[in-house]
Amino acid sequence: MAARQVGLRNELRARWRARPPEQRFAATIVLQVGFALLLWLLSLSLTYAALLAFALSWLRRVPPLPWRLALQVAIAGVFAILGPRSLAILLAIVFALLWAPPRHRRWLLPLAGLAAAVFYPFFGDRMFTIPVFGPFPDVGSGVYMVVFVMMAVGLNIVVGYAGLLDLGYVAFYATGAYTAAWFASLQFSNRSIHFGAVGLNPPNVAGIHISIWLLLVLAGVFTAVAGIVIGLPTLRLRGDYLAIVTLGFGEIIYVLARNGDNFGGFNLTNGPNGITPIDSPGWGHTLSSWTGGFLPSNYLTCCKATVLGHHLSSADVFFWTALVLLVVTVFCSIRLRDSRIGRAWIAIREDETAAAAMGIPLMRTKTWAYASGAFFGGVAGAYYAAFKSATFPGDFFFNISVFILCMVILGGMGNVWGVLIGASFLAYLNIAGLANMGAWINSHIHFIGSFQFPGETAPGLDVPAIASGIYGLIIVVVMLLRPEGLLPSRRRAAELHRGVHDEPLYDATHAGGGQP
Amino acid sequence: MTADASTSTPVLARIAARRPSLIGILGLALVALVVVWLVVNFTKAPSYFAEVFLIGLALGSMYALIALGYTLVYGILELINFAHGDVFMLGSMFALTFVGPLGLKAGTFSLWPLVVVLIVISMVCCGAINAAIEFVAYRPLRSAPRLAPLITAIGMSFILEDVGLLWKGSAPISFPTLLPQHDAFVLFGIDVTWDKLIVLFITAPMLLLLVWLVQRTKQGKAMRAVAQDKDAAAIMGIDVNRTISFTFLIAGCLAGAAGALYALYVTELNYLQGFQLGLIAFTSAVLGGIGNLPGAVLGAILIGCIQAFNEGLTWHAPGSDWTEAIVFSILILILVFRPEGLLGERTPEGG
Numbered sequence: 001m002a003a004r005q006v007g008l009r010n011e012l013r014a015r016w017r018a019r020p021p022e023q024r025f026a027a028t029i030v031l032q033v034g035f036a037l038l039l040w041l042l043s044l045s046l047t048y049a050a051l052l053a054f055a056l057s058w059l060r061r062v063p064p065l066p067w068r069l070a071l072q073v074a075i076a077g078v079f080a081i082l083g084p085r086s087l088a089i090l091l092a093i094v095f096a097l098l099w100a101p102p103r104h105r106r107w108l109l110p111l112a113g114l115a116a117a118v119f120y121p122f123f124g125d126r127m128f129t130i131p132v133f134g135p136f137p138d139v140g141s142g143v144y145m146v147v148f149v150m151m152a153v154g155l156n157i158v159v160g161y162a163g164l165l166d167l168g169y170v171a172f173y174a175t176g177a178y179t180a181a182w183f184a185s186l187q188f189s190n191r192s193i194h195f196g197a198v199g200l201n202p203p204n205v206a207g208i209h210i211s212i213w214l215l216l217v218l219a220g221v222f223t224a225v226a227g228i229v230i231g232l233p234t235l236r237l238r239g240d241y242l243a244i245v246t247l248g249f250g251e252i253i254y255v256l257a258r259n260g261d262n263f264g265g266f267n268l269t270n271g272p273n274g275i276t277p278i279d280s281p282g283w284g285h286t287l288s289s290w291t292g293g294f295l296p297s298n299y300l301t302c303c304k305a306t307v308l309g310h311h312l313s314s315a316d317v318f319f320w321t322a323l324v325l326l327v328v329t330v331f332c333s334i335r336l337r338d339s340r341i342g343r344a345w346i347a348i349r350e351d352e353t354a355a356a357a358m359g360i361p362l363m364r365t366k367t368w369a370y371a372s373g374a375f376f377g378g379v380a381g382a383y384y385a386a387f388k389s390a391t392f393p394g395d396f397f398f399n400i401s402v403f404i405l406c407m408v409i410l411g412g413m414g415n416v417w418g419v420l421i422g423a424s425f426l427a428y429l430n431i432a433g434l435a436n437m438g439a440w441i442n443s444h445i446h447f448i449g450s451f452q453f454p455g456e457t458a459p460g461l462d463v464p465a466i467a468s469g470i471y472g473l474i475i476v477v478v479m480l481l482r483p484e485g486l487l488p489s490r491r492r493a494a495e496l497h498r499g500v501h502d503e504p505l506y507d508a509t510h511a512g513g514g515q516p
Numbered sequence: 517m518t519a520d521a522s523t524s525t526p527v528l529a530r531i532a533a534r535r536p537s538l539i540g541i542l543g544l545a546l547v548a549l550v551v552v553w554l555v556v557n558f559t560k561a562p563s564y565f566a567e568v569f570l571i572g573l574a575l576g577s578m579y580a581l582i583a584l585g586y587t588l589v590y591g592i593l594e595l596i597n598f599a600h601g602d603v604f605m606l607g608s609m610f611a612l613t614f615v616g617p618l619g620l621k622a623g624t625f626s627l628w629p630l631v632v633v634l635i636v637i638s639m640v641c642c643g644a645i646n647a648a649i650e651f652v653a654y655r656p657l658r659s660a661p662r663l664a665p666l667i668t669a670i671g672m673s674f675i676l677e678d679v680g681l682l683w684k685g686s687a688p689i690s691f692p693t694l695l696p697q698h699d700a701f702v703l704f705g706i707d708v709t710w711d712k713l714i715v716l717f718i719t720a721p722m723l724l725l726l727v728w729l730v731q732r733t734k735q736g737k738a739m740r741a742v743a744q745d746k747d748a749a750a751i752m753g754i755d756v757n758r759t760i761s762f763t764f765l766i767a768g769c770l771a772g773a774a775g776a777l778y779a780l781y782v783t784e785l786n787y788l789q790g791f792q793l794g795l796i797a798f799t800s801a802v803l804g805g806i807g808n809l810p811g812a813v814l815g816a817i818l819i820g821c822i823q824a825f826n827e828g829l830t831w832h833a834p835g836s837d838w839t840e841a842i843v844f845s846i847l848i849l850i851l852v853f854r855p856e857g858l859l860g861e862r863t864p865e866g867g
Contacts, residue, residue, distance in 0.1 A: 248844035455685015469678025475671030
C-alpha cells in the first residue's frame with residue numbers, strides 16, 4: 001500500500017522532470033496565478049500570502065533560467081507597490097539569500113536567521129500583518145518561542161539522534177523549572193541562604209536566593225542527573241516500551257508537583273498554586289557599571305535607554321539572553337552530533353544490534369543521549385520559570401511533551417535546522433498564531449463562526465482549545481506523507497523510506513518473528 | 517558492557533532465581549508491605565473492605581474490556597495503540613448521544629433491552645471507528661520503522677480527544693443513572709448493589725465470547741497465525757490486512773462496550789477520560805503480560821482493585837490524588853523488572 005503510493009508519487013515526479021523547463025515554468029505560472037486569482041476572488045488579504053508562498057516554491061520547482069531573477073525582482077516590486085514595505089524588504093532579502101551560491105548559502109542562511117532574531121525587537125512591531133496568522137509575535141512571545149525551540153533542540157538529541165522516543169520530556173522541563181523555583185524564591189522561607197542574587201526587595205528577604213545564572217547550570221546538571229536516574233533502569237527497554245515508561249515518569253512528575261504541598265507536612269512544591277514569585281535574573285550593580293550598562297543589573301527593572309528609535313524593555317533583554325542560550329544549545333547539539341558519541345547515537349538509532357557488535361556500549365551511550373537532552377530541557381525550564389517568575393504544575397501536562405515532540409517531527413527528526421524551523425513555527429502557533437487563526441476563521445467562514453459548539457459560551461470555534469488535536473493532525477499527516485519532516489537530515493530520510501533493520505525484541509538473542 | 521546491556525533482563529532473572537538479590541528483596545518487601553496494609557484494613561472493617569473490593573471488581577472488569585483491546589492489537593501488530601483509550605471515550609459519548617433518542621431516562625432500567633441496544637450501538641460505532649483508524653493511520657506505515665506507527669497513534673489519540681471536545685464540550689457531563697443502585701442482596705453483611713452486579717453480568721459473557729472467538733473460530737485461528745508470523749500466514753492463504761482490520765474491529769467493539777458501561781456505571785463523562793483510563797488499561801495489559809488475553813483480564817482486575825483500595829480504604833490510603841502515580845509506578849516497575857508480565861508470556865500462543 002505504502003509502496004504503491006510512493007511509487008505513484010515518484011512516477012509523477014519523474015514525468016514532471018522529463019518535461020522541458022519552459023513547459024514546466026509556464027505550467028507553474030498558470031497554476032499559481034490561477035490559484036492566486038481564485039483566492040483574490042475569495043478574499044483580498046489572502047492574495048499576497050498565496051503569492052508569497054508560491055513565489056518561494058517557484059524557486060525550487062523551476063530550473064535556474066536567466067529570467068527567474070527578473071521574475072523575482074518583479075514579484076518584490078509588485079509587493080513594494082501594493083503591499084507593505086516591510087514585506088517587500090523581506091522578500092528582497094529572501095530572494096538575495098536564495099540566489100547565493102550553495103556553498104555560501106550554508107553559512108549565509110543561519111547567519112541571516114540569527115541576525116533577524118537578534119534585531120527582531122527593533123523591527124518586529126513594524127512588520128506587516130500576515131493574513132490569517134495575524135501580526136508578528138511581540139518580543140514577550142518571542143521569549144516563549146525561543147525557550148520552546150531550545151527544548152525541541154534538546155529533545156532532538158534524544159529522539160532525532162539516538163532514536164529513543166521520549167514522551168515524558170516535560171518531566172525535565174518541570175525539574176528545571178522547579179530547581180529555579182526552589183533556589184530563587186521565598187519557598188523555603190525558614191532558611192535564609194543568599195548567593196549572588198540581585199534585585200531582592202528587601203535585600204535580606206528570607207528563603208534561598210541563588211543567582212539565576214548559577215541556577216541555570218545547576219538546573220541543567222540536576223536535570224541531567226534526573227535523566228540518568230530515570231534512564232538507567234528504563235533505557236534497556238525496547239522503543240515503544242521506553243515511550244510508555246517515559247510517559248509514566250512525565251505523569252508521575254506532574255502528580256508529584258500537584259500533590260507536593262504536603263509530604264508528611266513538608267511543603268515541597270506548593271501544590272496547585274505553584275511557586276511564585278521567582279527572583280528576576282540580573283548581573284548586579286558592579287558588573288552592570290563595569291560593562292557600561294550593557295549587562296543590566298536587574299532584568300525586571302532595567303532598560304531606560306532608547307536604541308535605534310526603540311525603547312528597550314525588559315522583554316527585549318529576556319529575549320536576547322534566551323537567544324544566547326539557544327545559540328549555545330544549537331552549537332552544542334551540532335558539535336555533539338559530529339562527535340564520537342554523536343556518531344554512536346546515530347549507529348544505535350539505525351541498528352542497535354550492529355552497533356553493539358561494533359563495540360558501542362549501548363547503555364552508556366543511550367544514557368548520555370538522555371542526559372544531554374535532559375540538560376537542555378532543564379536549562380530551558382529554569383530560564384522560562386525565571387522569565388515567567390512562576391511555575392505551576394499545570395504547565396507540565398502530557399500535552400506539552402507531545403507538543404515538543406511535534407516540533408521535532410514537523411521540522412525533521414535529527415536535523416537541527418529543521419527542528420529550529422518546525423519548532424519556531426509551532427511555538428508561534430501556540431503562543432499567538434492559533435488564537436489569530438481562530439479569530440480569522442470565525443469572522444470569515446460563516447458557518448463555523450455562527451455555529452454554537454457544545455459547552456461554549458459564545459458561538460464560533462475556540463481554536464486554541466483544540467490545539468493538541470491540531471498538533472495530533474500535524475503529527476499524523478507528517479508521519480504519513482513525509483515522515484522525515486519538512487527539512488530532514490538526508491540520513492534519517494533514507495532510513496524512514498527504505499527502512500532499517502529494527503532491533504527485534506527485548507534482547508538481542510530473542511529474534512521475534514512477524515517483521516514484514 | 518555491550519553484552520550485558522542487551523541481555524541483562526534474563527541475566528537479572530537468572531541471578532534472582534539463584535540467590536536473593538537486592539531487587540528481589542526490595543520487591544518482596546514492597547509486596548509484603550501492601551499485604552500488611554490490606555490485612556490491617558480488612559481486620560478494621562471486614563464488610564466495608566469487601567464492598568470496596570466489589571467496586572474494584574466492577575472497575576476492573578471494565579478495564580479488562582479496554583485492556584483486551586490493547587493486548588489484541590499489540591499481539592498482532594506489536595503496536596501500542598495509543599488511540600484506543602480515546603476510542604473508549606468516544607464509546608461513552610455515543611452512549612450519551614443515543615440514550616435520549618432511545619427513550620431512556622434516569623430510573624428506567626425496566627427497559628433493559630434498550631440498555632443492551634445502547635451498548636450494541638456503541639460497540640458497532642467504536643468498532644467501525646477503530647477499523648477506520650487502522651486503515652487510515654496504521655496500514656500505510658506497515659513497513660515503516662516501528663516508531664512511526666507509534667507516533668501516528670499518539671497523534672490519532674489527540675485528534676480523537678478533540679473530536680470528543682468539539683462534540684460534547686469540555687465540561688464534565690452527567691449521564692442519567694439508569695442502573696439501579698440499591699442492594700440486590702446482602703451477603704454476610706456485605707451490600708451487593710445491582711449496578712456492580714450488572715456490570716459483571718455484562719462483561720463476563722463478553723470475555724467468554726472473546727476467548728471463544730480467538731481460540732475456537734477460523735477467524736481467531738487466522739488472528740493467532742498473523743500474530744505469530746505475518747509472512748507465513750500470508751503464504752498459508754490468510755488475508756493479513758483483513759485479519760488485522762478484523763482485530764481492530766473487535767478491539768474497537770470491546771472499547772465501545774467499555775465506554776457504554778463506563779457511562780452507565782460511573783455516570784460522569786469527560787472528553788479526557790480516554791487518556792487516563794487508556795493508560796490505566798494499558799498498565800493492566802502490561803501487568804498481566806501484553807499479548808496475553810487472560811493476563812489482560814487478571815491485570816485489569818488487579819489494577820481495578822488497587823485503585824478501589826487506594827481510593828476507598830480508610831487506614832493510611834494515599835487517596836485518589838495519588839492513583840495515577842501509583843498506577844504509573846506499577847507500570848514502570850513491571851516494565852523494568854518483569855516486562856513479560858505476571859503470566860509470563862509474550863503472545864497468545866506463548867511465542
